[in-house]
Amino acid sequence: MTDFFAFIRDHADKLLEQTLTHIGLTFVSLLVALLIGVPLGIVIARRPKLAGSVLGIAGVLQTIPSVALLGFLIPLLGIGVGPALVALFLYALLPIIRNTYVGIIEVNPSVKEAARGVGMTDKQVLRKVELPLALPVIFAGVRTATVINVGVATLAAYVAAGGLGEFIFSGIALSNVNMMLAGAIPAALLAVGFDSGLARLQRLSGEKLRVGTLIFLILVPFLSAFYLVPGRQDKLVAGFAHEFYGRADGYPGLTKTYGLNVRPRLIDQNLMYEAIHRKQVDIISGYSTDGRIKAYDLLVLEDNHHAFPPYDAAPVVRQTTLNRYPDLGPTLDLLTGKLTDSVMTALNYQADYKKQSPEAIARQFLKQTGLDKMPESADRTETIVMGSKVFTEQYILAEIYRQLIEGHTRLRVATRTGLGGTQICFDALRTGAIDFYPEYTGTGLLVILQPSATRLKSLPMKPDSVYQFVQQQFREKYQLNWLKPLGFNNSYCLMMRREQAQQLGIRSIEDLVKFLDKK
Numbered sequence: 001m002t003d004f005f006a007f008i009r010d011h012a013d014k015l016l017e018q019t020l021t022h023i024g025l026t027f028v029s030l031l032v033a034l035l036i037g038v039p040l041g042i043v044i045a046r047r048p049k050l051a052g053s054v055l056g057i058a059g060v061l062q063t064i065p066s067v068a069l070l071g072f073l074i075p076l077l078g079i080g081v082g083p084a085l086v087a088l089f090l091y092a093l094l095p096i097i098r099n100t101y102v103g104i105i106e107v108n109p110s111v112k113e114a115a116r117g118v119g120m121t122d123k124q125v126l127r128k129v130e131l132p133l134a135l136p137v138i139f140a141g142v143r144t145a146t147v148i149n150v151g152v153a154t155l156a157a158y159v160a161a162g163g164l165g166e167f168i169f170s171g172i173a174l175s176n177v178n179m180m181l182a183g184a185i186p187a188a189l190l191a192v193g194f195d196s197g198l199a200r201l202q203r204l205s206g207e208k209l210r211v212g213t214l215i216f217l218i219l220v221p222f223l224s225a226f227y228l229v230p231g232r233q234d235k236l237v238a239g240f241a242h243e244f245y246g247r248a249d250g251y252p253g254l255t256k257t258y259g260l261n262v263r264p265r266l267i268d269q270n271l272m273y274e275a276i277h278r279k280q281v282d283i284i285s286g287y288s289t290d291g292r293i294k295a296y297d298l299l300v301l302e303d304n305h306h307a308f309p310p311y312d313a314a315p316v317v318r319q320t321t322l323n324r325y326p327d328l329g330p331t332l333d334l335l336t337g338k339l340t341d342s343v344m345t346a347l348n349y350q351a352d353y354k355k356q357s358p359e360a361i362a363r364q365f366l367k368q369t370g371l372d373k374m375p376e377s378a379d380r381t382e383t384i385v386m387g388s389k390v391f392t393e394q395y396i397l398a399e400i401y402r403q404l405i406e407g408h409t410r411l412r413v414a415t416r417t418g419l420g421g422t423q424i425c426f427d428a429l430r431t432g433a434i435d436f437y438p439e440y441t442g443t444g445l446l447v448i449l450q451p452s453a454t455r456l457k458s459l460p461m462k463p464d465s466v467y468q469f470v471q472q473q474f475r476e477k478y479q480l481n482w483l484k485p486l487g488f489n490n491s492y493c494l495m496m497r498r499e500q501a502q503q504l505g506i507r508s509i510e511d512l513v514k515f516l517d518k519k
Contacts, residue, residue, distance in 0.1 A: 041100025099141025103134025
């Protein structure tokens with residue numbers, strides 16, 4: 001618990017900023033939902049034939065998983081605030097429309113007849129009778145919509161719209177419980193606090209309720225404005241993956257080595273390339289063998305001070321698995337040196353740009369290298385479990401391994417792909433949930449082993465030296481084996497659109513820092 005409070009203290013400024021952003025996201029979408037949902041509820045109360053269709057459509061929208069809804073919206077609206085606010089608005093609609101509709105139709109007909117009997121018009125009946133009597137029911141819908149939006153707003157960080165989800169996504173990627181709690185606890189407190197406040201408002205009666213409603217309607221635009229609070233603007237907008245932003249070999253390493261100081265938009269790593277392609281960001285973190293570098297004509301900035309260590313890819317396997325299945329190690333080693341930087345980049349390009357399946361890419365690669373072999377029809381009684389992280393290259397490597405193993409041995413391969421960040425894969429391997437997965441030496445060094453600064457300084461940052469060090473340390477500490485490298489180095493890197501980088505005269509990370517430091 002002490003570590004958690006220390007984390008909160010160290011990140012208090014960012015936590016406050018993201019909390020205000022979260023409040024703003026919630027109430028911007030709620031304000032739009034109120035402006036559309038309440039009138040729509042009134043309309044269908046007046047025209048009951050429309051009620052079934054309108055409520056049905058709103059209900060269907062409510063059932064779409066939030067990540068899937070964001071996925072549908074990204075091609076239309078890109079990343080950032082657009083898809084986040086539209087998704088939150090759609091989720092808030094159903095409870096507001098339905099409760100407005102129910103509140104009005106449940107007003108006693110005799111009360112409405114009495115109002116008309118004293119000469120009130122339909123508009124006056126609505127304004128002076130139906131809405132005041134329906135107000136408690138409408139408020140119940142607003143309470144529901146508010147709580148839903150506070151929860152769903154955490155997913156805004158997936159599309160670089162900010163909010164407390166930044167802490168949650170980063171914590172998941174880095175397996176950092178304190179970071180996850182720093183986002184989850186304030187989000188839960190916001191939901192409880194807003195619900196309690198609206199509940200107290202709902203329990204008011206008569207004139208107090210009308211005054212309270214007026215105050216709430218004034219507060220909603222005010223709370224919405226938190227999203228518009230301006231922050232520091234950099235000359236170039238950076239978009240970093242959540243894991244890269246927190247890893248020692250990611251942004252912190254760049255800050256230490258180059259003095260780079262930016263306020264990046266944190267975004268799911270699979271959306272970064274789309275963001276820079278759409279010119280919504282100017283700099284992204286990425287991987288040096290990614291196929292989208294060629295597809296989108298990006299320039300990888302030279303790491304002239306070697307902030308990023310070597311990242312030679314190799315399978316990491318449990319020693320007990322190698323002992324139990326003696327033919328597994330030699331089979332995996334068949335790929336040694338077969339996947340060069342250019343080959344891996346071409347395979348990634350086929351998946352990322354040409355949209356070919358990892359299965360088809362793997363089969364073609366194995367045929368070209370002479371390693372393709374049809375699995376024997378004999379029964380397979382033994383199964384090994386292979387894991388992978390959640391990006392294109394890992395899916396391709398996993399499929400290559402699966403086809404290779406099932407073609408050259410009598411083992412069945414069960415895949416656990418898309419496991420998320422490094423720590424999740426490593427923990428699964430260490431505990432026996434998986435038997436092996438493809439990893440990178442630089443990641444093994446800085447993320448898993450985390451040697452002291454003195455030890456790092458004495459270690460030559462050369463591929464062979466880093467490989468031998470992680471191989472030895474993994475054997476001694478975890479009884480895990482690094483088999484022979486595949487042949488490519490997938491380093492972390494920063495990239496920009498080539499045209500923009502050339503216009504600004506930026507070729508390296510050092511050039512980027514100098515450009516950003518100019519006043």
